Amino acid sequence: MKVLLRNYNGEQYVWKKAEVKSATKFTLEDGRVVSQAEIVSISRDNRKKFVKCSACGExxxxTPxxxxxxxxxGTTSATCFGCKYMRxxxxxxxxxxYTLQEDGSYSANVKKSLNLVCTATWNTPDINSxxxxGYCxxxxxxxxxxxxxxxxxxxxPNAFDDMITVDKVLDNGFTEREEYASRGKVEYKLKARNNIIAVVNKLNIVDCFVIDYRNHRITVVYSKKYDKLFAISSETYTEVKSIWxxxxxxxxxxxxxxASLYN
Incomplete structure (x- = not known):
């Protein structure tokens, strides 16, 4: 599958191949791990081919x-190899x-005798016991x-695929906050009783909104397809039905x- 990233190596809205790492994380083709909230869209989402173990989260x-x-x-010590608890x-x-390397250094092939134990419990049992x-x-x-x-x-699916550009917010009374321009993003504020701030990236796409109310702020994105707001919090999207x-x-x-900006 491919994911559309908000930011990637200084660029914005970049498509990259990705694999599922956990319920909220993805691994990109270059090995970088990104969170759900760093993604704007997913193409050819293949996660129906996977499940999550309710016990360990893997x-x-x-497939059967x-x-x-x-x-x-958990029934075999073969699992212990690579486990963080094995010592x-x-x-x-x-x-x-010792073997001499081309750069003048040496590599060492060491043979040892030892015991391998599990440190998941205080009495560190042998991994084959x-x-x-019982403590695996x-x-x-x-x-x-x-x-x-x-x-x-x-x-x-495709919740955030409908996007708007800076022209929409300018046509609807938003004005630029020049003092807040940073890292390729510009904020546009609606002059009203309740502050709505549109955050526009360097592609002139409205990336998200900040709702500023009585010294409280929340960052949200809007889905035209589902007419829903989602908060960006703790690296995930959470549907917002009300704000405390x-x-x-x-x-x-x-x-x-x-929502009117998307009509």
């Missing part, structure tokens, strides 16, 4: 074979072989529920004003 391909393999992870104890070097199986972080996966991945993009710091009538008026 993302698994939605992959799910069964995951459910059995070496009682290490004793048996031999070492029944005790280690994947133990609960055997009976866990495999849940569909759900977020704003799966529930509301303002009356419902005020919120309704602000939402209607923002």
């Amino acid at each position: 993302i698994i391909r939605n 074979e992959a799910i069964n393999e995951h459910k059995l992870k 070496e104890m009682g290490s004793k070097q048996l031999s070492v072989k 029944e005790n280690a199986r 972080k994947f133990k609960q996966c055997a009976t866990a529920e495999m849940k569909a991945i759900e977020d704003v993009f799966t529930k509301y 710091f303002m009356p419902d009538t005020t919120f309704a008026n602000i939402k209607a004003k923002i």
Whole structure:
């Protein structure tokens, strides 16, 4: 799948290939991890091919074979290799072989005898013991529920694909706040009782809105397709049906004003 990023290496609204990393994170083709709220749109969303383990949160391909393999992870010490809880104890070097490298340094091939233990519990059992199986972080996966991945993009496909440019806000009484121009973005404020600020990127696209009411601020984006506002908070989108710091009538008026810009 491809994701449309708000910002990427100094550029704005850039398409990049991505893979699902977690329920709220994505891994780009260059290895960078981005959050849900850094994404404006998703093309060819393939996350229906994956599920999330309710016990450990791992993302698994939605096939019987992959799910069964995951459910059995807590039953074998093979899972310990690569686990953050595995540690070496009682290490004793048996031999070492040094090899000269082209740059003049040496590489070392070391043979050791040691015990491998699990530190998920205080008594650090051997990874091959029944005790280690009992404290394995994947133990609960055997009976866990495999849940569909759900977020704003799966529930509301193409939610933010309808965009407006700076001309729309200028035609509707917004004025530029020159002192707030920074990092390729310019703010335009509607002169009214309730402050609505349109944040415009360097492509002249309205990226989001800031609602400023009695010293409280909230950043939102509007979906014309679904006639909904979504807050950008904690790296995710959250649907906004009301705002705690303002009356419902005020919120309704602000939402209607923002929606009118998309008509």
